Amino acid sequence: MTESLTIHIDESQKHDRLDKVLSLHNEEWSRSQVQQWIKEGHVLVNGEKIKPNYKCNTGDEVLLSIPEPEELDVIPEKMDLDVYYEDADVIVVNKPRGMVVHPAAGHATGTLVNGLMAHCKDLSGINGVLRPGIVHRIDKDTSGLLMVAKNDFAHEKLVNQLVDKSVTRKYQAIVHGVISHDVGTVDAPIGRDKKDRQSMTVTDENSRQAVTHFRVIDRYKDFTHIECQLETGRTHQIRVHMKYIGYPLVGDPKYGPRKTLDIGGQALHAGILGFIHPRTEEYMEFEAPAPIEFEQLLNQIKNR
The missing domain is CATH 3.30.2350.10 (Pseudouridine synthase)
Incomplete structure (x- = not known):
């Protein structure tokens, strides 16, 4: 089911490019992704299609219909994941240094997502084919804790906490x-x-x-x-x-x-990751010691 979101432009966003405004609305929406949505007609301003460089006006009503993610085709790979916590909604995993979080150019296999796909089949689809379940990322050569969403409900709740700056x-x-x-x-x-x-x-x-x-x-x-x-x-x-x-x-x-x-x-x-559980609404915090290196x-x- 396609998710729809209505955003009203306020005075502080007047004359800003729409792709910038939308990418700032949600940390998980890259500007290039927003531009692609606009080009494909998934974004309407006052009921009309616009271009990615559209300049906002105060009072504009923006309707964003987030397209359904494609069916996942990431290759599952059995890995010895360092899972710190898991339930029906969330996985907390300690990513080793040197591992890429999700597939991208030059990294089609061996990523955390490949391992997660083999570990469990029920990851959220909000981020599409290559980033199922991924709420936030850390760099390839940075080790440490990541929270992963197992369904869209949990994903949206966790992303909102990132936007609200309430995640530790x-x-x-x-x-x-x-x-x-x-x-x-x-x-x-x-x-x-x-x-x-x-x-x-x-x-x-x-x-x-x-x-x-x-x-x-x-x-x-x-x-x-x-x-x-x-x-x-x-x-x-x-x-x-x-x-x-x-x-x-x-x-x-x-x-x-x-x-x-x-x-x-x-x-x-x-080393430390804390958040409010999307379903129980209890605060949870995890700590992973620094790796031996x-x-x-x-x-x-x-x-x-």
């Missing part, structure tokens, strides 16, 4: 440099880097609000071990924000310094 997401990270203050907040918008479309950057153009809180766990000669808590969940948010304030993540091939420790990816672990890196830094 805490990460451990190791950064270059010694941070002198014990706690801090980075409140800086993130968008695509014009010079490198594969990277994100702090910018005021076509960006989204991004807020990261951090506290120092320990300091070393040239490095700092920190905990970061996400208020928002933008692509590469912690990596971009820590680079922005001058403390890039150790091992980060995209945002780190040229001379960093070669550890095969950024030192980042999503993260602890080995800490010991290496301590002994430098």
Whole structure:
């Protein structure tokens, strides 16, 4: 059954592009996906079809009919998943470093979704063929906890919590440099880097609000071990924000310094995840210890 949603444009959104407004309405709707929906006629403004670059007017009534997802055709692959919790609505899984969350160009197999498809058949279909059940993501070389929806009811409830910023997401990270203050907040918008479309950057153009809180766990000669808590969940948010304030993540091939420790990816672990269960409405929180390679890196830094 096609899901329909009506949105009314307010004064603050006047003159904004509609594809931008809709992509900001839900974190799981990418701008390119919204543009495709507009091109296919799934979006009407005041009852009429429009183009992706349509500029909004105050009072516009936007009707979005989210198309039904295609039948899933991801290849199930039996994997030894590290499942922390599972019931009829939700799975919480600890993703290992080096694993891609869902199939994409160059990663058709071996992803978490491939493993989930073999583990259970009842994943939500809101995100379509390649991302069944996926409510939020972490990067390939970031380890840690993810919540996965097993039906559309749970998916919508969990996504709403992400939009409301009520999900607890805490990460451990190791950064270059010694941070002198014990706690801090980075409140800086993130968008695509014009010079490198594969990277994100702090910018005021076509960006989204991004807020990261951090506290120092320990300091070393040239490095700092920190905990970061996400208020928002933008692509590469912690990596971009820590680079922005001058403390890039150790091992980060995209945002780190040229001379960093070669550890095969950024030192980042999503260790704590908390949310309200979509059906019982009880708060649940899970904690996964940092993987052995993260602890080995800490010991290496301590002994430098």
